[in-house]
Amino acid sequence: MNFKEMIAKDLAAVLGEQLSYEDILNLIEKPKASDHGDYSFPVFSLSKIQRKAPNMIAEELSKDIDTTNYEQIIPMGGYINFFLKKSEVSNAVLNDVVSKKNHYGDSTLGQGKNVVIDMSSPNIAKPMSMGHLRSTVIGNSLAELADKVGYTPVKINHVGDWGTQFGKLIVAYKKWGDEAKVKENPISELLALYVHFHEEAEKYPELDDQAREWFKKLEDGDTEAIELWTWFREESLKEFQKVYDMLGIEFDSYNGEAFYNDKMQPVIDSLLEKELLVSDDGADIVNLEKYDLNPALIRKSDGATLYITRDLAAAMYRKENYDFDESIYVVGNEQSIHFKQLKAVLKEMGYEWSDDIKHIPFGLITSNGKKLSTRKGNVILLEEVLNEAINATQNIINEKNPTLENKEEVAHQVGVGAVVFHDLKNDRLNNFDFNLDHIIQFEGETGPYVQYTRSRCESILRKADWIAPTSEANYSLSDDESWEVVKALYNFPSKVQEAYRKYEPSVVAKYVIDLAQKFNKYYSKTKILEDNSQKDARLALVYSVSVVLKEGLRLLGIQSPDNM
Incomplete structure (x- = not known):
């Protein structure tokens, strides 16, 4: 059931060739005020065609x-406002949710095609910080959404286990490291060594040369390196796994x-x-002038490779092994030039599928308005935040x-969910300041608020001893409060x-x-358990809200306890 399409067809039937069906569909909008109807159609584009004032066109057209x-x-000014039949729509929507349950909103858009998602990707020998949260939870949610709309997601944790930082770490360990200390507390000790290296390198730049030499040894297969x-890699992966277990996130490839x-x-x-x-001063580059980009540095003068060299190899490997429809890189905004170069080089190589790569x-x-930095030791550990x-x-x-x-299980689901929800409720491109006290509140626009609303729904259903029937029933509702909830439920698949x-x-x-707020408003004004002819329909509404809230949270990578 698509109401916009229904309205567009009814309008097309009277407008004839004045506007195409697609144009009509694109013009239909939702009024900001509910008393202006459920949908409206602006007639201003017809003024030039009919040579009449918009209000006159709306008046005449609405009669036909x-x-x-x-x-x-x-008709209202230059708009035609459509009010849907509440009882019929509520019956159809609630039956749809009750019958499909958590599959409500599923679609076959992706036709089973593969979507590769490069996500999380922490660096070995460094702890997972709050800086890793975004790539991890955004990537995981996109994987859940991809699956929901019919794609087959492939989640890849492209861990940073190579590069000059390992040369730095080896130099730091050999100069200042203590094997016993590293074995006892690997990540924090390795981080301390990494930070110490950068502090010393500012005073003694020759340390950077030593680091490059050790990385070259690593590339050449030196036994000690x-x-x-x-050792650094194995210890790091164990630490990462603790965080992934807390978040409930799994990967298809490391x-x-x-x-x-x-x-x-x-x-x-x-x-x-x-x-x-x-060749450019002994280094190897790919010229990308025609893309208005700086040259892509493929190999340094000492023969060492770079991120882009490995990313080119990774992109080709993933295409060959997964035959992806899309290859998504969930990586910070500061890497945008890198991915433009990656796509451009692949395009130059003749790979048309480079268009399917998306950054x-x-x-x-x-934190307090300041950027987090591992290099400077200004880091908030993700595991500590989740535990807090x-x-x-x-x-x-x-x-x-x-x-x-x-209580412990619920506290885990709500606490971790609060951190994840706070990240994902922010527009992806926006920066935000992290404040734990604000995000765990059970009121306001928080994860716990949504989880608590669903728990309230489950409590109502338990009191009523209501079980969703297996066959279609009459769930007609016509009051204004339930109507706002029904419209929100209807919108879930499109959202x-x-x-x-x-x-x-x-x-x-x-x-x-939004759905939780609308339901809570409905709950405050309606005697849901009152015995009358619409009680079953009201309970179907409660059930539908519970189903959709749980599924919506799942798509964000968040669990939803039945009882809080």
Whole structure:
């Protein structure tokens, strides 16, 4: 059931060739005020055609439209306002949700095609900080949305396990490291060494030369370098897994940068063969002037490769192995030039599928307005934040509902969910300042507020002992409060598709806040459990809200407890 299409067809039937069906469909909008109807059609574009004032056109046209599908059609200024039949629409929408349950909003847009999602990708030997949260949770939500609209997502954790930073770390460890300390507390010790290296390198620039030498040894297979690198990598992955377990996120691949070591030479050979590689002061570059981009540096003068060399190899490997319809990189906004260069080089190599590569950028998380930096030691550890959120939520539960069963499990779901929701409710490209006290509140536009609203729905259903029937029933409602909720429920499938189309999980996050607010307003004004002819329909509405809130939160990577 698509109401815009229905209205467009009814308008097209009376407008004839004055406007195309597509033009009519694109002009239909939702009025800001509910007393102006559920949809409206601006007639201003018809003024030139009919040579009449818009209000006159609206007046005349509204009389010719078939009213079968509407409670009323009212002209207002230069608009025709359509009021849908509440009882019929509510019956159709609620039956749809009740029958489809968590599959409400599913679609086959993706036709099973693969979408590769490069996400999270922390650097080995550094802790996962709040700076890693965005790529991780945005990428995970996009994977859930892709699956919901019919794609097959492939989540790749392209861990940063290669590059000159390992040369720096090896130098730091050999100069100042203590094996016993590293074994006891690997990540914090390695981070301290990394920070110390940068502090010392500012005074002694020759340290950077030593780091480059050690990275070259690593690339050349030096035994000592490989042993240290392997140790750093294994310890780091164990630490990362703790955070992923807390977030409930899994990956299809952990192939990081090192995986592509033996796959870079074929890329360089191909660039040479296609006469795209140009020597510049001993380094190898690809000229990208025609794309209005700086040259892509493929290989340094000392023979060392760079991020883009490995990303070229990775892109080609992923196309060959996954035959992706889209390859999405959920990486910070500051890397936009890098991805423009990556696409341009692939385009120059003759790969038309380079158009299917999408950089999905995002803004920064700041703390007290300041950017977080591992290099300077200004870092907020993600695991610590998640634990703090869980503990703070536990305290709230102990205060508000001390007899709640499974308090620890609920505190985990709500605390972690609060952190994730706060990230995803912000438009992806916006920066935001992180404040734990604000995000764990059970009131306001927060994850706990949405989770608590769904828990309220479940509580009502338990009191009523209501179980969703397996066959169609009469769920007709016509009051204004339920109508706002029904319209919100109807919008869920289109919001899911919009969120994926824009690669913007905040569309779903804002949607579930809106649905929760509308339901709570309905709850405050309606005696849901009152015994009368519409009780079953009201309970179907409550059930539908619970289903859609739970599914909306799931698409954000957030669990929703039945009881809070």
